[in-house]
Amino acid sequence: MASTGEKKLVRSKSGLRMVTVDDRVHSPFILSEPEWTPDSTCKVCQNPECQAKFDLFNRKHHCRRCGKxxxxxxxxxxxxxxxMCFVDPVRHCEICINITKKENEFFDRHLKALLNGSVFNILDSNSNPEQGELFTCRLSQDHRKLEFVGEQSKRESIPVDKMESVQIVASxxxxxxxxLGTGIAIRYLAGIPSTxxxxxxxMTVDEGGLAKKTGMAWIAAMQKAxxxxxESKNP
Known part of the structure; x- marks a missing residue:
């Protein structure tokens, strides 16, 4: 059986992609390739401000992100x-390229902050209502869950795909x-999904110097994540 971290290089009509061997364990930040608009139904450019006709000299191309x-x-x-796990740069339409630019900032900067983690004071229904506990919270290497590491006790991890809301509770x-967020509340499905x-x-940031700065950066990154x-689950 393939390990969860094992990947393979595949070729699709859009280009080369590096994907997980087991599709069930891919990162929750990954999108599937879109269905392409059939060539037979596409007579003009689908940019409303262009609509140039296709012919031998004006070729048609598909945006790899939206498929139009x-x-x-x-x-x-x-x-x-x-x-979408493409190995090389790929074609984008004018709308999609701006979306990808913003998302690439997440992959270039914010994802690193989530993986590195930060120290938070954690409070939930099982905690002392007057005083939480300090835990280091970080995103797992496969991006699939939030992991908590404490000095005195342990907490169950939170699957990223079971998070229902993320809200700033202190700033x-x-x-x-x-x-600037200094606290965050994460609502997630617990136990059997059908219930x-x-x-x-x-989670509130630890007030000590550098820990506070990294904690606030982590909260900002978590909101973007x-x-x-x-949006990928509710297009």
């Missing part, structure tokens, strides 16, 4: 697309007036 059909001019942007304002039972874990997972 565009002219060369409207798919001239090539960009890496880690959400402070910087000199520019930006609201719909949920639990909430509240949840947004990506939620």
């Amino acid at each position: 059909c565009f002219c060369t001019k409207c798919t001239s942007g090539l960009m890496i697309l880690p959400r 402070e304002t910087d000199q520019q007036g930006n609201r 719909g039972e949920t639990e909430i874990v509240k 949840f947004k990506m997972v939620y």
Whole structure:
């Protein structure tokens, strides 16, 4: 049986992709390739502001992210697309390339913060209501769960795909007036999924110097991660 971390190189009509051997254990941040608009039904560029007719000189191309059909001019942007595991930069339409740019910032910067983890004061229904416990929380290497490591006790991990909401519960304002999260509440499905039972874990950053800075960065990254997972499940 293949290990959860084992990957393979595959070729699709869109290009080379590095994917997990077992599709059931891929990262929750990964998107499936879209169905392509059939060539036979695509007579003009699907960019509403272009709609150039296709002929021998004006070829049609498919955006690898949305699968729609565009002219060369409207798919001239090539960009890496880690959400679909492509090895090389691929064609994007003008709308999709802007979406991918924002998501690539997550993969380039925020994902690292989640994997490195940070120290939080954790409070939930099983904790002392007046005082939580300190845990290091980090995203697992396969991106599939939040893991908690404490000095005195242990906590069950939280599957990322079972998170139902992520909400700021404490914040402070910087000199520019930006609201910075210092606490976060994660609601997630607990126990048997069919029961719909949920639990909430509240996490506030440790107030000590560097720990506070990394904790606030972790919270910001967690918000972006949840947004990506939620939108992929609710397109």
